[in-house]
Amino acid sequence: MEHMDFANPYFGVFVMFVLTFGAFIAGTSLSRFASHKLARKDTEKLKTTLYECGPEVTKQPNTISVQFYLMALLFILFDVEIIFMFPWAVNFQVLGWFGFVEMILFILLLTIGFIYAWKKGALEWHSIK
Template sequence: MVDHSSYLVQYLPILIFLAVALAISAICVFLPMGVARLTGTHNPNADKNSEYECGFPAFEDPRSQFDVRFYLVAILFIVFDLEAAFLFPWAVSLKETGWAGWLTMMVFLAELVIGFAYAWKKGALDWE
C-alpha cells in the first residue's frame, strides 16, 4: 500500500515559498498605497493623471497625427539593448569559444556600428 500523504508533503516547501512570495508581493503593492492614504500624499490631480509614456492622450481620434520618432527611438533602444544582452554570455564563454567566437562577435558589433551610423546619419536619433 502506497502512502499518498508522503507525496503531498514533498510539495510543502513549494507551497510555503508561494505563500511567502504572495505575502511579500502584496506588502510591496498595498503598503505604499496605504501609507500614501494615511499620510495624505494621495492627492490625484490633472497633472498626475496625465499621459507620461507616449506623449499623446490615449483616447483621442484614432486618425490624429503623432510623432513617429518616438517609436523609432524605442525600436533602436530595443535593438541596442538586445545587443548588450548578447555581450554578457559571449564575454563569459569567450575562453571556450576562442578566436572563432571573438571574430564572430566583432562582425556582429561591426554590423551594429554600421546600423548605428546609418540611423545617426538619417537623423533618427535627433529629437527636436
C-alpha cells in the same frame, strides 16, 4: 480494480490541489450568483459614467511625435543586442579565436545598423511646433 496508494508522498499535494480547485470554483460561482442577485438594475446613465476631478475632459489631438516611438524602439533593439555581448565576455577564453572573430562581425553589423539609423535621421529629435 486497484486500490489507491495513500502512502505516495505526493498524495497530499494532489488532495490539496483538488480541494483548492474546488474552493476556487465554488467561491467564484457564489460571488457571481450573489452579485447578479444583489446588483441594482435601474441605474441612471450619469451614475455609470467615469468621474474625474477638475474640468470637463475634452478630446485632444495626439501631440506625441512618432520620433519618440522610433527612438524607444531603437533603444530596445540596440540594448538587447548589447546584452548578447555579456556571455561572450564571460566565456572569452573558452571560445578562442572563433569567438573573437564572431564578436568582431557582430560588432561590425551593430555598427552598420547604428550608422544606417543615424544617416536616416532616426536619432535626431524634432521638436513639435
